[in-house]
Structure formats: C-alpha cells, structure tokens
Amino acid sequence: MIPTKFDWKKLQSFCTDVFKAAGVPVKSAEIVAESLVEADLRGVDSHGVVRTSIYLKRMEEGMIQPDSNFFTHSETDTMALLDGNNNFGSVVGMEALNKALDKAKKSGIGVVGVKNSNHFGTGAYYANKAIDQGFILLVLSNASQTMPPTGGVRPFLGTNPLAIGVPTGTDVPFILDMATSVVARGKIIVASQKGESIPEGWAIDKDGNPTTDANAALEGSVLPLGGPKGYGISMFIDILAGVLTGAGFGKYVNNMYENWEDPQNVGHFFLAININNFMPIDYFKERMDLYITDLKNEPKAPGVEEIYIPGELELRRTIERKENGIELPEKVVQELSEIGQKYGIDFTQAAYTTNISTEVSK
Amino acid sequence: MIPTKFDWKKLQSFCTDVFKAAGVPVKSAEIVAESLVEADLRGVDSHGVVRTSIYLKRMEEGMIQPDSNFFTHSETDTMALLDGNNNFGSVVGMEALNKALDKAKKSGIGVVGVKNSNHFGTGAYYANKAIDQGFILLVLSNASQTMPPTGGVRPFLGTNPLAIGVPTGTDVPFILDMATSVVARGKIIVASQKGESIPEGWAIDKDGNPTTDANAALEGSVLPLGGPKGYGISMFIDILAGVLTGAGFGKYVNNMYENWEDPQNVGHFFLAININNFMPIDYFKERMDLYITDLKNEPKAPGVEEIYIPGELELRRTIERKENGIELPEKVVQELSEIGQKYGIDFTQAAYTTNISTEVSK
Numbered sequence: 001m002i003p004t005k006f007d008w009k010k011l012q013s014f015c016t017d018v019f020k021a022a023g024v025p026v027k028s029a030e031i032v033a034e035s036l037v038e039a040d041l042r043g044v045d046s047h048g049v050v051r052t053s054i055y056l057k058r059m060e061e062g063m064i065q066p067d068s069n070f071f072t073h074s075e076t077d078t079m080a081l082l083d084g085n086n087n088f089g090s091v092v093g094m095e096a097l098n099k100a101l102d103k104a105k106k107s108g109i110g111v112v113g114v115k116n117s118n119h120f121g122t123g124a125y126y127a128n129k130a131i132d133q134g135f136i137l138l139v140l141s142n143a144s145q146t147m148p149p150t151g152g153v154r155p156f157l158g159t160n161p162l163a164i165g166v167p168t169g170t171d172v173p174f175i176l177d178m179a180t181s182v183v184a185r186g187k188i189i190v191a192s193q194k195g196e197s198i199p200e201g202w203a204i205d206k207d208g209n210p211t212t213d214a215n216a217a218l219e220g221s222v223l224p225l226g227g228p229k230g231y232g233i234s235m236f237i238d239i240l241a242g243v244l245t246g247a248g249f250g251k252y253v254n255n256m257y258e259n260w261e262d263p264q265n266v267g268h269f270f271l272a273i274n275i276n277n278f279m280p281i282d283y284f285k286e287r288m289d290l291y292i293t294d295l296k297n298e299p300k301a302p303g304v305e306e307i308y309i310p311g312e313l314e315l316r317r318t319i320e321r322k323e324n325g326i327e328l329p330e331k332v333v334q335e336l337s338e339i340g341q342k343y344g345i346d347f348t349q350a351a352y353t354t355n356i357s358t359e360v361s362k
Numbered sequence: 363m364i365p366t367k368f369d370w371k372k373l374q375s376f377c378t379d380v381f382k383a384a385g386v387p388v389k390s391a392e393i394v395a396e397s398l399v400e401a402d403l404r405g406v407d408s409h410g411v412v413r414t415s416i417y418l419k420r421m422e423e424g425m426i427q428p429d430s431n432f433f434t435h436s437e438t439d440t441m442a443l444l445d446g447n448n449n450f451g452s453v454v455g456m457e458a459l460n461k462a463l464d465k466a467k468k469s470g471i472g473v474v475g476v477k478n479s480n481h482f483g484t485g486a487y488y489a490n491k492a493i494d495q496g497f498i499l500l501v502l503s504n505a506s507q508t509m510p511p512t513g514g515v516r517p518f519l520g521t522n523p524l525a526i527g528v529p530t531g532t533d534v535p536f537i538l539d540m541a542t543s544v545v546a547r548g549k550i551i552v553a554s555q556k557g558e559s560i561p562e563g564w565a566i567d568k569d570g571n572p573t574t575d576a577n578a579a580l581e582g583s584v585l586p587l588g589g590p591k592g593y594g595i596s597m598f599i600d601i602l603a604g605v606l607t608g609a610g611f612g613k614y615v616n617n618m619y620e621n622w623e624d625p626q627n628v629g630h631f632f633l634a635i636n637i638n639n640f641m642p643i644d645y646f647k648e649r650m651d652l653y654i655t656d657l658k659n660e661p662k663a664p665g666v667e668e669i670y671i672p673g674e675l676e677l678r679r680t681i682e683r684k685e686n687g688i689e690l691p692e693k694v695v696q697e698l699s700e701i702g703q704k705y706g707i708d709f710t711q712a713a714y715t716t717n718i719s720t721e722v723s724k
Contacts, residue, residue, distance in 0.1 A: 079470040108441040176594035226588040232538035232672040310594040
C-alpha cells in the first residue's frame with residue numbers, strides 16, 4: 001500500500017537526497033528541501049513538496065542552474081544588489097537573507113535586492129530564520145503574471161507576496177506571509193489538482209467573467225486584494241523587487257510552468273532591522289507581548305473563540321504536523337514516488353509511523 | 363456673500379498666517395499649511411484644511427508643542443530614532459524625511475523611526491518631496507484605534523496608513539497612499555459632516571452590526587482591508603511605527619478628537635532608497651516608464667477608458683484644482699472664517715477668482 005502520510009524529517013531527507021542525486025550541491029539541496037517541507041508543515045501545501053517536480057524539471061531544462069555562483073553588483077555597509085545567476089530561488093534567498101542580516105548587525109539596517117532568481121518558496125521561511133536571530137525582516141518577491149490591474153481584464157501583475165517576521169517574548173512570533181491577491185494562486189492550483197471548485201470573488205476567467213471553476217480561474221486571473229489598494233501594493237512590490245533590482249517585472253517575469261526558453265528572472269527585496277539599534281531587544285519583546293495580550297483580551301465576535309496574530313495558526317499546524325505527520329494528496333505521492341524511482345531513493349521510507357503502530361507491527 | 367471656492371496659494375497663505383499668529387514658528391507654520399492644502403489639492407479633503415481647527419485646538423490645549431525641540435536617541439549612518447517631542451506631526455515628519463534622505467545619500471538606505479509625534483497629514487506629502495529629489499520612499503504611520511482585528515468587535519487598530527513614492531521619467535510619479543482600512547476614516551468624517559450615508563461594507567456599528575450610517579460608523583469601527591490580510595498589514599505598520607520606535611501602539615495611541623489629557627504619541631517609520639546605489643537613476647526611470655506603458659496598453663474592462671497608476675488621478679485633480687480653485691464645504695468655510703476672525707486674518711481674501719470674473723469686475 002502506498003502511504004499518504006509522511007514524517008516531516010524523513011520527507012525532508014527524501015527531498016534532500018533527490019536534489020543531491022539530481023546534481024544539486026549538498027548545502028543547496030538541504031535549503032531547498034527544508035524550505036519546501038516547512039511550507040507543508042505550516043499548511044501552505046501549495047508551496048510545499050508539491051513543487052519538487054517543477055523545480056527538478058526546470059533544473060533539467062537548464063532554467064535553474066544549481067551550481068552557478070552569485071555576484072554582488074553594488075554594495076555598501078547597509079545594502080547590496082545580488083545577482084542570483086539563476087540558482088534555486090531559496091538558495092539565492094538564503095544568501096540574500098544572510099547578507100541583509102550581516103549588514104543590519106553592522107549598520108542597524110540591511111537591504112538586499114536580488115535579480116536573476118527563481119521562485120523562492122514562502123517568505124515565512126526567511127522570516128523565521130531572521131526571527132531566530134532576533135531581527136525584524138520584511139521580504140518581498142515578484143512573480144509571473146496572474147492578476148489584472150484595476151480596470152484590466154487579463155493577468156499583468158504577479159500575486160507578488162510580502163512577508164514580515166517580528167520576534168516576540170513568547171514561542172509565537174508575528175509572521176505575516178501573504179500574496180497580494182485575494183488568495184494565493186497556489187491554492188487555486190491545489191483546488192484544480194483536487195478537482196474542487198473555488199469560492200466566488202477569488203478570480204475571473206479569461207474573458208473577465210467571475211468564476212468558481214478552478215481550471216477556468218487558472219486560465220484567467222486571480223483578483224488583487226481589495227481592489228485598487230491591492231493592485232497598488234502588488235505594483236509597489238514589483239517595483240522594489242523587480243524594477244529596482246534589474247530583475248524582470250510585469251510581463252518580463254517568466255512563468256515557471258509555461259516558459260521553457262528563459263529563466264524566470266524573479267526579483268526579491270530583503271529588509272532586515274536590528275532591533276537593538278532602536279531599543280534593547282528584551283524591552284521590545286515586552287512591548288510586543290503587551291500588544292498581543294491586549295489584542296487577545298479584546299471582546300470576540302459571535303462564534304469566535306480566540307483572536308490570532310498572523311502566523312499563529314501556521315505555527316499550531318506546524319506543531320500538529322510534526323507530531324502527526326504530513327498528509328499529501330495522492331497525485332503528489334505518485335509524483336514523488338516516480339521521482340524517487342528515477343533517482344533510486346525509496347519514497348515509502350518517508351512514510352509516517354506512529355509509536356502505536358510501531359508497537360503493533362513489532 | 364461668503365465664498366465656497368478658494369485659491370490654493372491664497373488658502374495656503376491664510377493657513378500659514380493663522381498658524382504663525384497662533385504662535386507656530388514660521389518654518390513650521392509653512393510646512394503644516396502646505397501639507398494641509400496639498401491634501402485638498404489631491405482630493406484627499408479629509409486630510410486638508412478641514413484639520414486646521416483640530417490642530418489649533420490641540421495646540422491651544424498643550425497637546426501639540428509647536429516650539430519643542432527634536433531629540434535623536436540613536437543614530438548610525440543608515441538609521442535614526444527621532445523623538446518628535448510632541449511637535450506638529452508634519453513638522454516632525456519633514457525632519458524625519460530629511461534625515462532619511464541624508465542617510466540614503468550616504469549609505470544607499472535611510473531609515474528613521476519616530477516617536478512622540480502627532481497626526482502627520484498624508485504620506486503622499488513626504489513621498490512627493492522624496493520623489494523630487496529622485497528617491498524612493500516608504501512611509502508608515504500608526505493612528506488611534508478605529509478598526510477591529512479579525513475576530514474582534516470593537517476598534518483596536520488604527521487605519522495605519524502606508525505610502526510609497528517612486529520617481530518615473532514622466533510628470534506622473536507612482537504614489538500609493540492608502541489606509542489599511544477598506545476606506546479612510548476621514549472619508550466617513552466628511553460623510554458625517556455632509557450628512558451623507560456611507561456604502562455597505564465600510565464599517566460596523568458599536569455592537570458589531572454592518573451600517574451605512576456615517577455617525578453610527580464613527581461610533582463603531584471601520585473594517586480592515588480584505589479581512590485578515592489587511593488586519594495583518596495594519597498590525598505590522600503599528601509594530602514598525604509604534605512598537606519599534608517607542609511610540610504608542612494599539613490602544614496607547616491617543617485619539618486626536620477625544621483625548622485632551624495626553625499627547626497622541628503617534629509613531630512613524632520612514633525608509634528612503636537611493637536608486638543610484640542599485641542602478642543609474644535614468645535607467646531606472648526608463649524601466650518605470652516601460653512598466654507603465656505596458657500597463658496602460660493592457661486591454662481594458664468594459665466601460666474602462668484608461669488604466670491608472672496609483673497617484674495619477676490625484677495628480678490630475680491637483681492640476682485641475684490649481685487651475686479652478688478648491689471647493690470647501692460650508693461647515694469648513696464657516697470654521698475657517700471664525701479662526702480668521704480670531705487671529706485678525708481675513709479668510710475671504712483666499713477666495714478663488716477667475717481671470718474672467720476679474721475682467722468683469724474691472
């Protein structure tokens with residue numbers, strides 16, 4: 001029987017081994033695998049191991065170059081412009097994050113713009129790492145065309161995500177990680193893969209009509225968050241991550257699934273803030289905790305048991321999935337099994353087994 | 363007859379004279395007046411000269427201190443933490459902007475956090491000034507409680523605005539200036555003053571019910587933009603502008619209209635980017651112009667004649683109002699007349715007169 005539930009550590013090892021076997025340097029393979037599995041753990045399945053196959057395919061087609069070197073085009077104590085040289089987006093992203101953190105340690109603020117990168121996974125991945133080191137991180141990325149501008153009918157802007165991570169004094173940091181669309185395009189991809197319909201208001205079809213059909217939506221456009229405001233935010237992210245860095249922007253960011261002639265040329269923008277330059281970090285954390293306590297003590301709307309801060313539900317899901325395994329859709333299991341076979345790595349080894357079932361099977 | 367239409371330059375002189383007469387230092391009076399009239403010119407009437415009376419009243423009550431000195435608590439080549447010492451928000455804002463630009467000139471990036479400030483007008487005011495000097499500016503401010511968090515029923519967060527200005531190669535820069543609410547609270551104030559109702563979906567009343575009554579909405583809460591995403595963005599702005607700077611945040615930002623015991627303790631966050639550290643500014647402007655041309659060439663939805671970039675309509679309105687005068691509501695005219703009488707400055711002198719009517723009156 002093919003398993004559908006997987007142990008996160010074993011799944012991560014499997015993905016690491018696959019990328020290594022495909023020719024990705026060890027450190028890079030570890031980053032890409034960690035970034036994918038962390039998305040699954042947080043419940044952002046659209047950015048999880050489901051992307052292993054497209055990443056590998058783009059690598060095989062020469063669109064991602066796993067052993068390319070990065071270049072730094074311009075650099076001061078506080079900023080750098082990094083050329084990702086078509087390496088994996090998350091590998092380039094980690095380089096940018098570390099540069100931004102180094103600069104923030106020195107100058108209080110670190111900004112790194114990135115060009116010639118690829119899809120870099122979730123922004124929360126980098127936000128979590130910055131938080132672990134006690135920094136605030138803002139990370140922006142552009143993406144290929146999926147949303148019309150206000151007044152338009154076809155995809156022009158990406159769902160250009162933004163993520164923000166802020167340390168707190170508790171185990172629950174503030175992590176906002178959102179697409180500038182009403183909903184992440186990845187969620188429509190997942191709905192399509194599962195054969196499910198999507199809620200009204202998420203998207204228009206290719207002729208500009210509202211649709212609840214996930215496939216029609218994928219042929220059409222996801223709508224920006226809140227009309228002109230979301231359109232403006234998405235465009236601003238494209239400007240900082242794309243226009244300013246020398247990466248693609250608007251129609252010059254290539255589609256990961258459709259364009260097999262050119263690298264994606266995705267751009268990113270990382271801003272790291274050293275809290276200690278503003279106030280002692282312990283005092284900052286006290287202020288954050290007071291803020292969150294105030295928030296949680298607010299009266300709740302009917303039917304609401306708790307007010308959550310951004311990232312809180314994702315953290316709970318992470319704890320739950322680390323404990324109880326990650327459920328993967330049949331199609332993804334099938335795909336990963338085939339990839340495993342191709343590289344001689346047994347995917348069933350990554351199956352989740354409870355202590356109880358281990359007992360029983362003994 | 364009391365005029366209802368005013369010449370922008372004369373209106374600005376009137377406001378400057380009033381603030382000077384009330385004891386505000388000349389340079390500060392000029393900044394505050396310019397900031398208010400510029401909002402009226404752009405069509406953001408809620409942030410225009412309508413605020414003259416509340417600014418004066420807070421000053422008279424000692425909540426705004428027009429001759430206080432700023433302090434810089436912490437400073438590097440790339441960042442500073444500024445204590446506004448309860449001066450006018452726009453005066454403090456201009457100091458922060460200039461500091462951020464100076465640092466960006468030196469280091470590529472300039473960040474200035476601000477505490478102990480007041481309502482600082484529109485973010486677009488600072489964005490325009492940064493653009494004039496060829497810089498990208500991101501400016502955030504927190505505000506007193508008007509929006510519930512997702513799952514809450516009463517105001518907890520401010521409509522915490524964000525503004526972004528980006529230079530282009532044309533006369534039309536990119537200026538996004540938005541509240542993180544579905545709509546700016548100021549627009550509900552204007553509707554209330556005009557005795558108009560508001561559209562559904564803008565706000566809930568104090569018991570959490572949807573309302574179209576502007577007064578009920580002012581007693582209740584404006585809703586965040588796009589649900590949890592807007593809630594998250596608003597909170598993040600509060601964190602950078604408030605928690606990180608030592609300003610108020612959440613319930614500790616005091617209401618300008620209701621709290622007469624304490625200064626507002628508003629916080630701001632300015633991020634200036636020196637484009638030349640990333641690429642020659644002329645090349646950047648070419649890229650922006652290409653982006654905007656691409657956007658404008660997109661197919662339009664039925665009934666749409668043109669796709670606008672953020673700030674474009676506000677610029678057109680500015681040109682139109684500079685040409686044809688600024689129409690003010692009767693209540694505001696009345697208020698400003700009384701203020702003028704108090705300080706011995708004739709408000710009717712600010713009336714708009716066309717060349718034609720000048721001819722006729724000769």
